[in-house]
Amino acid sequence: MKKGRISNTARQLDAVEMNVGSVLPDAIKTTFRSLSPKAVDSTISGSGPVIPEPDVLSRHAADDTGLVVADLCADIERSLMARHLSDIVTSGATTLTALNAAISVVGLGPGNSDYLTPRAAQLIKACDVLIGSPRQLACFPAFRGEKRPLDASLPSLAAWLSAHQWQSVVVLASGDPMLYGIGDFLSRHLPAGSLCIVPGISAAQYLFSRLGWSMNDVYLTSSHGRRPDFEFLLRHSKVAMMTDRIIGPYEIAREIMTRNLRRTLVIGENLSYPDERIHILPPEEVARNYAMNVVVILDER
Numbered sequence: 001m002k003k004g005r006i007s008n009t010a011r012q013l014d015a016v017e018m019n020v021g022s023v024l025p026d027a028i029k030t031t032f033r034s035l036s037p038k039a040v041d042s043t044i045s046g047s048g049p050v051i052p053e054p055d056v057l058s059r060h061a062a063d064d065t066g067l068v069v070a071d072l073c074a075d076i077e078r079s080l081m082a083r084h085l086s087d088i089v090t091s092g093a094t095t096l097t098a099l100n101a102a103i104s105v106v107g108l109g110p111g112n113s114d115y116l117t118p119r120a121a122q123l124i125k126a127c128d129v130l131i132g133s134p135r136q137l138a139c140f141p142a143f144r145g146e147k148r149p150l151d152a153s154l155p156s157l158a159a160w161l162s163a164h165q166w167q168s169v170v171v172l173a174s175g176d177p178m179l180y181g182i183g184d185f186l187s188r189h190l191p192a193g194s195l196c197i198v199p200g201i202s203a204a205q206y207l208f209s210r211l212g213w214s215m216n217d218v219y220l221t222s223s224h225g226r227r228p229d230f231e232f233l234l235r236h237s238k239v240a241m242m243t244d245r246i247i248g249p250y251e252i253a254r255e256i257m258t259r260n261l262r263r264t265l266v267i268g269e270n271l272s273y274p275d276e277r278i279h280i281l282p283p284e285e286v287a288r289n290y291a292m293n294v295v296v297i298l299d300e301r
Helices: 009-020 026-034 037-045 054-060 076-091 118-126 154-163 182-189 203-211 249-258
Strands: 103-107 129-132 146-149 169-173 195-198 219-222 238-242 264-269 277-281 293-298
Touching: 103 118, 103 182, 118 169, 118 195, 154 169, 154 182, 169 182, 182 195, 203 238, 203 264, 203 277, 203 293, 249 264, 249 293
Parallel strands: 103 169, 103 195, 129 146, 129 169, 219 238
Antiparallel strands: 238 293, 264 277, 264 293
């Protein structure tokens, strides 16, 4: 952890809860308080795995909640979320997202409104406030309620939604909200019962359908706000990547050529729109600029 870290376990647990986006079950807190301060520091900072003391392992191995301390590892968020789910299943508690709630996160699909699900269209038509990017909001010129531009800060959006649960609100999401979408963030920062998430057709699904290819063995990822691990990705025979302006088809092609690999790239531009274009190219022929796109990387050996 950084200099001046707080070693007090209770305050560290608060920090973990904030990172995970939910309140941790008492069983998890008890477990962490049983660990040595050094182990807790190591876990929260992500610097290494937690090594539970033997008596802790024996004390919790048969815990009724199904929490097994030995499973705690460096990836604290994933580990604690898994244990939180285990606790939910064992206790019978209900924290699933709601089928009907004041706040809905709605998948728009690949873009063209023809691919909007009937449930999504129904919620959009009936809501008081519609939240989305300017391009998304422009897709609904007939909407008569309040249109609110999407906050640049997602925590600010979550705070606004928490304060307006008395209104019927729809947050628009490109593709599917839970596939590298805004639904993931909001589901971790709002009470589950206050949120309805409506799936949509992702751009990757649409592209594979247009190609007539199976998605059974595809590795799905995104370059939005992140630097992909190309060493890892290029070990897969089939990868679908949602791209952004920083890492798009040209940058992906450069990474492939730098490694002297033979791959085929499928670039789907403006998918589902009238100006849709789908290119199937070797890396050497990939242009520098493309419109909004999804890229499939194929190893056809």
